[in-house]
Every structure is written in structure tokens, then in C-alpha cells.
Amino acid sequence: QTTLRVSNWLPPGHPLMTDIIGPWGEKVEEVTDGRVKVEVMQAPIGKPPAQYDLIRNGAADVAYGVHGYTPNRFGLTSLVELPFLSNTSEALSVAYWRVFEEYLKEANEHEGVKVVTLFTHGPGEIYTTQDAVTSADQLNGAKYRVGGGLANMVAQKLGIVPVSAPSPQVYEILSNGVADGILFPAESVPFFKIDTVIKNGTSVDGGLYNTSFFIIMNQRTWDGLSEEDQKAIDEVSGETLARIAGQAWDNADTAGVEKMKSEGIEIIEADDAFMSALQEKLAGIDSVFLDAAKEKGIDGEAALKMLKEEVAKESK
Amino acid sequence: MTARSGPTEAAARRRWAARLPAACAAALHVIAGVLLFAMMILTVVDVIGRYLFTAPVPGAFEATEVMLVLIVFVGMPIVTGRQEHVSVLLFYDRAPAALVPVLRILSRVLTAVALGVAAWLLYEKGVELAAYGDTTVLLRIPLAPVAYAMAALSAVATVVAAIAVFHRGEAEA
Amino acid sequence: MDSWVPGLIGLLILLFAGVPIAVAMGIVGSVGLILMIGAQGAWAIVGQTVFDTGLSYTLSVVPLFILMGNFVTRAGLSDELYAACHAWLGPRPGGLAMATAVACGGFSAVCGSSLATAATMGKVALPQMRKYRYDDSLASGVIAAGGTLGILIPPSVILVIYGVTTQQDIGRLFIAGIVPGIIGILSYIVAVRVVCALDPSKGPRGPKVPMAEKLRATRGVLGIMGLFVLVIGGIYVGAFTATEAAGMGAFGAFLIALYRRALTYRIVGEILAETAATTTMMFAVLIGALVFANYVNIAGLPNDLTAFASAQDVPPFVILLGVLAVYLVLGMVLESLSMVLLTVPIFAPLIGALGYDLVWFGIVVVIMTEISLITPPVGLNVFVLKTVLPDVPIGTIFKGVVPFILADVGRMILLLAFPAIALGLPNLMG
Ligand code: NA
Ligand code: NA
Helix, strand or coil, X not given: CEEEEEECCCCCCCHHHHXXXXXXHHHHHHHXXXXXXXXXXXXXXXXXXXXXXXXXXXXXXXXXXXXXXXXXXXXXXXXXXXXXXXXXHHHXXXXXXXXXXXXXXHHCCCCCEEEEEEEECXXXXXXXXXCCCCCHHHHCCCEEECCCHHHHHHHHHCCCEEECCCXXXXXXXXXXXXXXXXXXXXXXXHXXXXXXXXXXXXXXXXXXXXXXXXXXXXXXXXXXXXXXXXXXXXXXXXXXXXXXXXXXXXXXXXXXXXXXXXXXXXXXXXXXXXXXXXXXXXXXXXXXXXXXXXXXXXXXXXXXXHHHHHHHHHHC | CCCCXXXXXXXXXXXXXXXXXXXXXXXXXXXXXXXXXXXXXXXXXXXXXXXXXXXXXXXXXXXXXXXXHHHHHHHHHHHHHCCCCCCCCCCHHHCCCCCHHHHHHHHHHXXXXXXXXXXXXXXXXXXXXXXXXXXXXXXXXXXXXXXXXXXXXXXXXXXXHHHHHCCCCCCCC | CCCCHXXXXXXXXXHHCCCCHHHHHHHHHHHHHHHHHCHHHHHHHHHHHHHHCCCCCHHHHHHHHHHHHHHXXXXXXXXXXXXXXXXXXXXXXXXXXHHHHHHHHHHXXXXXXXXXXXXXXXXXXXXXXXXXXXXXXXXXXXXXXXXXXXXXXXXXHHHHHHHHHHCCCHHHHHHHCHHHHHHHHHHHHHHHHHHHHHCHHHCCCCCCCCHHHHHHHHHCCHHHHHHHHHHHHHHHCCCCCHHHHHHHHHHHHHHHHHHCCCCCHHHHHHHHHHHHHHHXXXXXXXXXXXXXXXXXXXXXXXXXXXXXXXXXXXXXXXXXXXXXXXXXXXXXXXXXXXXXXXXXXXXXXHHHHCCCCXXXXXXXXXXXXXXXXXXXXXXXXXXXXXXXXCCCCHXXXXXXXHHXXXXXXXXXXXXXXXXXXXXXXXXXXX
């Protein structure tokens, strides 16, 4: 019998643990007839950006993490961080896994570990402590907290003044007016307790940006499993787990929206004029991914096309 | 910070520190001081820029993080050389005379070992970070050189600690 | 399951052998990790911890608050603070000792460390009390005890470390320390009063001071008040984050010192170098403690502890008292930062699981740490006082702190009975 120890850096009740890793662990136990157990470690063994290295070096067996925390390592994951891709995490996550299998995998960006699955969170939207954002002009010169990576580039192209702060300080910088707003998925607004300071939200068709996540396993741990168990675990990982993860984020987003609405936060949808202004300003941002694909010898155009087709299929 | 802070011991410590190549110690003091002052100024400029000109310093917190970690490790050879690492001297101070040199050498050997291991691990971390070209998220400050600098400073501290193993303690001097 | 037992024993042996605390925790933690999860994984965790610990924006407040205290001292603000307290309280029986308690509290409002507060006020207040023939044990006792307020009244380095370890908001922790800190000052005044009532010769009256002189002296407090309002007021109204407040406070203290012509390049260099060295000492302990914490966590100590506690058929309050007893015993022998770093990762999950508020528990831990600073045999504030008073036997100082330890115990009972003492202000803050 093998026990897979999962490194966890989020608080116990977080959807990533309760709705993604937890159910996956139960399924792994079930499909391996209890030969493989999954156990979540109680205290974090390292900061979020360190998770990949900790797993590769065998400090724990399984971890989840965000590709964008270690920029430069993963050029191809910018594919799913582009704007306007999908209104649900489920469609994008499933499409992501399929494109990964078809195109991205061969570049071997996740070297030294077993990729359990890849997924994204829900669409990144606009939240503000000020008046509702109804036009692209309102973003020009406004101070927004943005994370790193592609979201930062989106902000730049929109003329946003990016305010940088580590995520635990998001509440402080919004409540004291350091930032006028934030680019976030709906789930994160209540999670970071900023629903008390946010007044308005604008949801962007397909999302303004997204974030790419991984779940990985130590390679030696994986190689140590029997072929039968490996096959069984693969069945409940990959696309299956990407779908579960996507659904979990979508549910969390829905709950987030409801919480915000119950607190009087108005959430509107960007109208056609706003959308076309956004599309115009963000035209050409695809090149971030296309250039990375070119560098790594991947057909970026084809991958992007497939992603959009698969999202469309899954969004029906 | 430590129970080892009597004035006579402090003087002895300074004598010991003088055995560090003086220029090297002075340089480390200056570097640590400049980094600390710069860290303070950076925060002030960030806050004032934000309130007066709505122009905070982009990514200031990442620069602060790198400065802090450098301050900590620049100080490592200094604190090690001055024998200022915090210890519990409750038993040590009352130990039988015959045991004192044993305890002293044990603690200095372990200090050298710990610093040596830290230097090695930081070097390995540097190699790993360099292979990935890892940087901070916003300012894209390359992290490998930071790890190498930390490794080098820990290595210097290891040498300082290793020399101390062959020194007689301040009390017996 | 009990693989943390040999680790704890090994750590205690190394600590008592006089091995630096950082080294002892780092080595025991590394060896424990290697035995549990193998060399490669263990070195990955240890290497990552050594590399990452200092790369922290939140922890940058530690050197900045120490720096602020050092500039304040160099600017001479501590002398003026004491002069003002002296002018108002001096003429009463035991008045100079009361003035010392108040001045310690005032200095704590701009200094993040108890040792620095005790050392500073020792240099300022002791000569005065000796001049007026105060009993050595009362004089040194009140400074040693008053100095402990440095980590309770914000800013506080220990509260920052607690906040980072338990992921509690540092601003809230700071604000939570204010009322218990003021109660601390008042309880020390009462302790002085009682001591002098029992033996008036211990604290003779100081000279009468005319009102004009009192008012003039009070102006000297403005600098410290201004800094406190800037730093803690800024955090309270949400103008700054704790980190920004630290930077602004250090810079404000620097400007005050500059304005008073107290600085030369050489002095600034010395202050910066000393602050940096203190920072390194603290972070070395922090890194060692985090390696050790990783080991006990993976070995399951916090889980075992929670399981043990929930298996006991006693109310949570009794378990809390048990935890406090552990702090009391550890506090006798351990240095304050190490005690916090060693115990908080182990006890905070347990206390949280029992349903207690972790901001409140932070204040409880800090008061236990304050007590540890003045209890024998290892009472660092007492040792600091000893270096200022080389001719006084250490036993005399330890005797002098007894009334203040009793005052601390009384304050702890109040805080246990009325958590709102700590939580009232931060809850108002929202
Ligand atoms: Na303080
Ligand atoms: Na003690």
C-alpha cells in the first residue's frame, strides 16, 4: 500500500482542497482498491511558488500550484491565460487538457514530474470600489491591483496603472484607496474578504484573463506504482479531473457572485461597445503565446484554434 | 539578544571580530547599511508617490523582499564572527570546567556545519533557479544571482565559524 | 506517530549544551526530515526554507521597526520622555518608579523590542532613581518589567512573527495590544505603589516641580506622540499597511534625529549596521525554527496534540491553562523569540481548534513572553539591566521583578476573563 502525501498551502475549507483534491483522493483510493491512499498534509511545506520544485525533489508526493508564480518556466501555459476564451472554467479546463495532450505535452515544460492534470480558474473580471465600469476609457489611468503574468500585460494594454501587492494585502490596498479596483475571478472576491469594499463589478464576455493551474506528482512516486494502479489513476486524473476542477471553480464563482449580490454589489455585463473597445485594445495579445510556441517548436496557431473549438464544443 | 551580552564579553567579541580581515567586515557593514537604508527609502517613496502623485513604485514589494534577504545574509558572517548567535547559556555557564571546552567546540563545529550546509543548499538552489531562468513575477528580478549571493555569504560565514572552532573561547582567553 | 519525541529531546540537549538556537533547531529539523522522508526531499524543504524565509515583504517590518527605535533613542527622545514623566509623577512616593513604568510604555509605542526598551530606559531612568536613593531592586525591577511592554504595545516584532506564523492580520494584532499594554502600565504603577506602601524607604519622593516646568517638559513628548500617531494611527485608519507604517516610522524617526543634529554619517552607519546585525540574529533563529517546524509538522506533533487534547474529558479552558503552564516553564529557560517560534506552530492549531480567537491568543502569547523575559533563571531583560548596573547582584534584580510578575499574572487573569480587552479595539476597526 502506498500513501500519496499532498502538499497544501491553502486554508482547509478552500474549494481547491474540498472540491478538487479531496474527491480526487477518494476516487484514487476507490479505483486502486485501497492500494493507493491520498493524505493531505496539515501544514504547508513551502511557499506557493516553491511547490513545483518541492514535488520534483520528493519533499511530498503531490501538489497543486499556479504556473504564473514562476514566470519564465512555462511559456506555453499562457495559452489559457489569454482574454475572451471562455465563460466557464469547466469548458476551458477540459479544452486545456485536450490541447495539452495534442500539442503542448511534447515541449516537455513540466520536466521531471508526472502531470496529474491542468486546469484554469473561472474568467477574470473587473471589480471596483468606485462607479461601475462601463467603458474602456474608465480603465485608462485607473489604479488596479493585478497579479503577474498575462493579466499584467492585459492591464498595460488597457492603460491601467498596475498596483502591485502580495495577495494577503489585497484587502488593505483596496480599503485604503491605494487601488481603485482589482482584476479577479468572482470566487476570489469573497475569499479575500474584499466583498465589503468592492461596490461594482463588470463581467467580460469570455473573461479578461485567466490563470493556469497544475496538479503534479513526484516522478519516482509515480514510477513506483504498479502499471495497473497507474492506469487506474490516469482514468480519474487528466481530463476527468480537469472537468471536476473546472466545475468546482464554476460553482465557487457562482457562490461568489451570489454572496456579492446579497451584499448589494452590482454586477453588470460589458456591453457590445465596451467589448469591441476591449477587443481592439487587446488585439495582438495572442502573440505572447504564439511567440512562446514558436520558440518551443509547437504549432501555436493550430493549438489556439483547437482550444477555441474545444471550448465551443464544451460550452454548448 | 543573548545571555552572552556582558560588557567584558562584548569587548572580547570585538577583539575577535578584528581578526576578520578588517576591510572585509567593514565592507559587509556598509553593504548591509546601504541596503537597509535603501529599503526604508523605497517604502517612503512608494507611499508618498501613491498619496501625492498617485504613482506608486511598481513592484516595490519585490525589491523590498530581495533587499531583506540580502541584509539577512550579509549580516551572517558579521554575527557569526562576533559569536552573537542567540544561545541558551543556562547550563553552559554552570558546566564543570572540564566540560566547557567540549561544549564550546561542539557548538562551534555544529555552527560551521549548519552554515556550510546552508551554503551548499543555496548554491544548489541557485543552480536550479538558473536552469529555469526564474525571476520575480513583476519586476523580473533574476533569482539565481540572489541565491548565489546568499550561498557565497553563507560560505564566508562558514569559514568564519570554522576558524572559531580553533579559537579558545572568550571566557578562557 | 511519535517520531517527534526523539527530535524534541535532541533539541533540548543541544540547546542546553549551548549550541546556538538557530543551529540546534536547523540541525535537529534537518536530521528529522531526512529520517522521515529521505535525503532528497528533506534537503529540498530545508534549502527552500533557507532561501525563502527572508524573501518576505511582511517580515521587512522587523528591521524597519528596530531601526525606528534606534533612531528614536539616538535623537534623545527617550530622555525627554522620561523627563516629562518624572516632572508629573516624581513628587509622589515611588513616583520616579511610576514615571519609569509610564516612560517604558511610551517608549514601547515607538520601539518594537523589549530588550531595546529595557536597555534604553535603563540608561535613562536608572541614574535618576539612584540619585534619589531608590532601592536598587525596585529601580531595576520596574525597568526590567516596564521594558517587557516593548513587545505588547505596538509596534511589536514578536506580534509580527506571530502574525506571519499563524496568518493573522498584523494590523489587527497591533491594535489588539494597545489596551492590554495600557493595563500593563497601570498595573505596574499599582505594583510600585504597593511596594512603597509596604516599605516607604524603597521609593522616596522626588523634588516638587513647578507647573510651568511640567508643561515645558511635556512638550518633549511631542516627538514620540507624533511618531506613534503616524505609525499606529496610520495602521488604525487604514492609511498604511503595517509594512508601510514601519518604513514611514523609521524615516520619521530618522528625520527627527536629523533635525536635532543628533546624526553624523558615522552614527547613521553604526545604527544601520547594528540594526542589520540584529536582523540577521533574528532571521537565523526564524529560519532554524521553520526547518524545525516542518519536521514536527510532518512528524504529526500538532495533530497528536490536538488528538490528545480532545481525548481529555475537560473543558477547553483547562487545556488552555495547560498550554499557559507550558509557556511559563519554557519561558524560564528559553529566549523570547525562540520560545514563540518553537511553540506557536505547535499550539496555535490546537487553540484555534478549541474555538479561541487567534488574535486574542497572540496577545496571550505575548504576555507569557513578557513574563518569560523577567523570570529566572533566564530573564533577558534582567540580564540587560545587569549590564547597565554591573555592581548590583543579579539576585537583587530578580527579587525586584517579583511584584511586577504578580501584576502580570493579574493582567493575564483579566485577559482570560475578558477577551474584549484585546479584541475590542480591533473589532471596532472593522
Ligand atoms: Na512596541
Ligand atoms: Na525567563
